[in-house]
Amino acid sequence: MGQYCDAATMQATLDGNDYVPVIDLSASNSSDSNGAAGVVAEIGDACEKWGVFQVINHGVPLELHERFELAMKKFFAQPLVEKRKMRKDIDPLNPYDYGYEEFSKKVEDWKEVFDFPLEKEMPVSCDTNNTQTREAIPQWPEYPPEFREACEAYGREMEKLSFRLLELISMSLGLPKQRLHGFFKDHTSMGRLIHCPPCPTPQLALGTHAHTDVGALTILSQDDAGGLEGQRTIDGKWLPVQFVPNAYVINVGDMLEVWSNKKYVSLVHRAKVNSERERFSIPFFFNPAQYVTMEPIEELTNEQTPAKYRAFSWGKYYNSRKYGNFKNPDMQVLRLKHFRVFD
Ligand SMILES: O=C(O)CCC(=O)C(=O)O
Numbered sequence: 001m002g003q004y005c006d007a008a009t010m011q012a013t014l015d016g017n018d019y020v021p022v023i024d025l026s027a028s029n030s031s032d033s034n035g036a037a038g039v040v041a042e043i044g045d046a047c048e049k050w051g052v053f054q055v056i057n058h059g060v061p062l063e064l065h066e067r068f069e070l071a072m073k074k075f076f077a078q079p080l081v082e083k084r085k086m087r088k089d090i091d092p093l094n095p096y097d098y099g100y101e102e103f104s105k106k107v108e109d110w111k112e113v114f115d116f117p118l119e120k121e122m123p124v125s126c127d128t129n130n131t132q133t134r135e136a137i138p139q140w141p142e143y144p145p146e147f148r149e150a151c152e153a154y155g156r157e158m159e160k161l162s163f164r165l166l167e168l169i170s171m172s173l174g175l176p177k178q179r180l181h182g183f184f185k186d187h188t189s190m191g192r193l194i195h196c197p198p199c200p201t202p203q204l205a206l207g208t209h210a211h212t213d214v215g216a217l218t219i220l221s222q223d224d225a226g227g228l229e230g231q232r233t234i235d236g237k238w239l240p241v242q243f244v245p246n247a248y249v250i251n252v253g254d255m256l257e258v259w260s261n262k263k264y265v266s267l268v269h270r271a272k273v274n275s276e277r278e279r280f281s282i283p284f285f286f287n288p289a290q291y292v293t294m295e296p297i298e299e300l301t302n303e304q305t306p307a308k309y310r311a312f313s314w315g316k317y318y319n320s321r322k323y324g325n326f327k328n329p330d331m332q333v334l335r336l337k338h339f340r341v342f343d
């Protein structure tokens with residue numbers, strides 16, 4: 001994940017209160033229950049006030065991460081003609097290949113992406129009302145030869161870390177450790193490799209336009225080119241997510257907002273580009289099973305705090321966000337506000 005560079009040094013001039021919280025996960029493993037309780041409290045605080053935090057000592061082996069990053073860079077360094085062989089729009093139902101991804105924001109981002117699956121099932125249709133699934137048949141590039149294995153190994157580490165974070169987050173909401181696990185039995189998670197080439201007019205473009213992530217949480221690895229920014233929950237202030245070596249950035253996603261009955265709010269975030277250098281970013285989206293019905297967790301609602309969302313289908317929500325893009329302008333893109341209960 002590289003060393004500090006100018007972008008990070010610039011970020012270091014931020015007011016200390018504007019640093020995205022960095023949480024050391026090693027204490028959550030310890031037999032010392034005070035250590036674990038401390039981590040749970042830090043995570044709860046960060047989810048509530050920020051919607052984003054970074055984790056260090058997360059248990060993902062550094063060599064595995066570095067091997068994966070190298071394979072990604074080799075893939076993106078190929079001529080466009082090679083990468084285009086993997087294009088998404090050859091098969092609109094195959095969500096796991098090379099393309100440029102705007103993910104329902106209906107604008108183009110300054111980037112190229114490669115999506116890789118962890119999910120075993122995928123939608124059978126672009127029709128939002130059809131939430132049936134079929135077995136996912138991912139496409140993998142031939143070059144570099146280690147690419148597939150590196151992505152799969154990384155995906156498995158991300159899955160492990162996601163479940164660990166899910167437990168800590170459940171506890172931070174006062175729920176049993178495994179209360180949210182059932183929603184992820186056949187989870188539809190995926191990884192995304194992002195490459196933003198240097199941009200001649202960075203003031204006119206974004207690597208990723210402002211959006212929230214649809215799933216439960218996102219684990220993102222950014223490089224030292226920086227550029228990632230989040231809108232802090234507590235005051236709506238846009239802040240850079242400072243680069244921390246060997247850390248992962250964790251975003252609260254839409255589904256956590258619903259389950260927590262809006263105690264935690266999905267993070268609005270974006271990424272800037274710059275004219276001097278390329279940037280790489282690797283989000284991993286931890287998504288529930290396609291058939292899950294989304295609604296606030298019963299134990300977190302009562303007469304004083306009634307449910308803030310009506311029940312809806314995750315599969316339908318996901319399909320609309322995945323396929324309601326700028327090539328499908330007539331397709332309705334579902335947002336959380338469509339399910340909000342206003343009093
Ligand atoms: O470009 C980035 O670093 C942000 C990526 C992102 O937020 C996403 O793909 O959902």
Ligand SMILES: [Fe+2]
Pocket residue numbers: 211212213218269283
């Ligand atoms: Fe995102």
